[in-house]
Amino acid sequence: MEALLNQAILLVDDQPDQAIPIFDTVFSSPEVQVLVDRFSNIPGSEEVQINICKDSIQWARSENRNYLLQALEKKLSSLYFDSKKYSLALELVEKLLYDLKKVDDKMELVEVHLTEAKIYHVLCNISKSKAALTSARTSANSIYTPPPLQAALDLYSGILHCEEKDYKTAYSYFFETLEGLTSYFVPQPSTSSKVEVQNSSAPNYQSFLHSQDKIRLSKSLEERQEQALIYMLLCKIMLLTPEEAPSLIGIGKSASKFRNSPFVVAMLSVANAQKLRSLFDFEKALADNRKLINSDPLVRAHLASLYDTLLGQNLLRIIEPYSTVEISHIAKLINLPVSIVESKLSQMILDNKLSGILDHGNGCLIIFNDMDNDQLYDSSLSIIKNMNLVVDSLYEKASLLN
Known part of the structure; x- marks a missing residue:
C-alpha cells in the first residue's frame, strides 16, 4: 500500500494525467486526503481536482467515511470558489454547515463559514458576508485556532472593513494578519527529499509529504504576508496619509523582506504620487x-x-x-x-x-450660479403636497361611503 501511494504521489507531481487511474484503488481516509491535496500544486488543474474530489466523495459516501466526506466536500467547495462556480460553492457550503452543526465540529465550521463569507463578498452581498464571518469568529473563540486560520479570519475582517470605508480598523486587522503569520512562519526546507524518495529502495512517503507540505505552507504564508502588507499600504493611501507608507516596510523582518516585491514597489509608487x-x-x-x-x-x-x-x-x-x-x-x-x-x-x-x-x-x-432658495416657493410646494394628501384621503373615504 505504501509503495502504491508513493507511486501515486510521484505521478501527481510529474505526470498528473497518469495518476488518476490509481485513485480507483481503495486507500484509507488519510491517504485519500493526501492524494487529493497533492493536486493543488499543479497549475490549471482545477477541473481535474474537482473531478477527483467528486469521485472521492462518492467513494467516501459508499464507505460511510463521514469525516472524510466532510473534509472532501469542504475541499470541493473551495475548488468551486476558486473556479468561480459560486452557486455550486454556496449550495455545497449550506449543506456542509447543516451537517457540521449536527456534530458540532467547531474547527471545520470556522473554515466553512470563512468560505461562505468569501463567496458572499464576491457576490457583493456584504451584509451576509459579515454575518458569515461573525459566525466563523464565534466558533473560533470557543476553540484553539491555528495561527494561519486566525490570520485568514483577520485578513478577511480587514477586507470587509475596507468595503465599508473603515480603513483605520481595516489597517489594524491587516497588521494583526502580518504579525500572526510572522510568528508561525516555517522556513523552506531543502527539496532534495523528493530525489531521496525516488532513489530509495524502501520509499517513505510520510517524510516526503512532511517536507513538501512545509514547502507549500511556507510559500502560502509568504503570499499571505505580502498580501497583508499590500493592503496595509492601500489603507494608508485611502486614508490620505501616503507619507506614512514607506515606514511600513521597516516594520520588522516580516515586512522588510518584501521591500523589492513588484506589487509592494507599485503601491509605494502610487503612494509617492499621491504625496x-x-x-x-x-x-x-x-x-x-x-x-x-x-x-x-x-x-x-x-x-x-x-x-x-x-x-x-x-x-x-x-x-x-x-x-x-x-x-x-x-x-x-x-x-x-x-x-x-x-x-x-x-x-x-x-x-x-x-x-x-x-x-x-x-x-x-x-456653470450655473447656485441661486438662493426662495422660502415662499418651498412653502408653496409643501402646501400643494399636503393638499394632494388631503384630496387622496377624502377620495378614499368617499369611496367607502359609496
Whole structure:
C-alpha cells in the first residue's frame, strides 16, 4: 500500500494525467486526503481536482467515511470558489454547515463559514458576508485556532472593513494578519527529499509529504504576508496619509523582506504620487502598474474609487472661479486628456455634483450660479403636497361611503 501511494504521489507531481487511474484503488481516509491535496500544486488543474474530489466523495459516501466526506466536500467547495462556480460553492457550503452543526465540529465550521463569507463578498452581498464571518469568529473563540486560520479570519475582517470605508480598523486587522503569520512562519526546507524518495529502495512517503507540505505552507504564508502588507499600504493611501507608507516596510523582518516585491514597489509608487498631490502623477502610477493593480480586485476597486474622487475634487477646484470655461483649458490645467475631463464633467453633472451644461459645439462648460432658495416657493410646494394628501384621503373615504 505504501509503495502504491508513493507511486501515486510521484505521478501527481510529474505526470498528473497518469495518476488518476490509481485513485480507483481503495486507500484509507488519510491517504485519500493526501492524494487529493497533492493536486493543488499543479497549475490549471482545477477541473481535474474537482473531478477527483467528486469521485472521492462518492467513494467516501459508499464507505460511510463521514469525516472524510466532510473534509472532501469542504475541499470541493473551495475548488468551486476558486473556479468561480459560486452557486455550486454556496449550495455545497449550506449543506456542509447543516451537517457540521449536527456534530458540532467547531474547527471545520470556522473554515466553512470563512468560505461562505468569501463567496458572499464576491457576490457583493456584504451584509451576509459579515454575518458569515461573525459566525466563523464565534466558533473560533470557543476553540484553539491555528495561527494561519486566525490570520485568514483577520485578513478577511480587514477586507470587509475596507468595503465599508473603515480603513483605520481595516489597517489594524491587516497588521494583526502580518504579525500572526510572522510568528508561525516555517522556513523552506531543502527539496532534495523528493530525489531521496525516488532513489530509495524502501520509499517513505510520510517524510516526503512532511517536507513538501512545509514547502507549500511556507510559500502560502509568504503570499499571505505580502498580501497583508499590500493592503496595509492601500489603507494608508485611502486614508490620505501616503507619507506614512514607506515606514511600513521597516516594520520588522516580516515586512522588510518584501521591500523589492513588484506589487509592494507599485503601491509605494502610487503612494509617492499621491504625496506629490499631482493627479497626473497619480494616474501615471496607476497606468504604469495597471497589470499588478488589476490582479487584486480589492486594490483595483479602491484605487479606482480614490482616483475618481480626487479627479472630481480637482475639477471643482479648477472651475470654481469661472462661469464659462473651455474644456481644453481645464484639461491643460489638470494635465489630463480632454476626453477624460469631458467624460468626468458629464458624470458630475448627471450626479448633481456640478450645476451646469456642456456646450459641445463650442467645447465649453457653462456653470450655473447656485441661486438662493426662495422660502415662499418651498412653502408653496409643501402646501400643494399636503393638499394632494388631503384630496387622496377624502377620495378614499368617499369611496367607502359609496
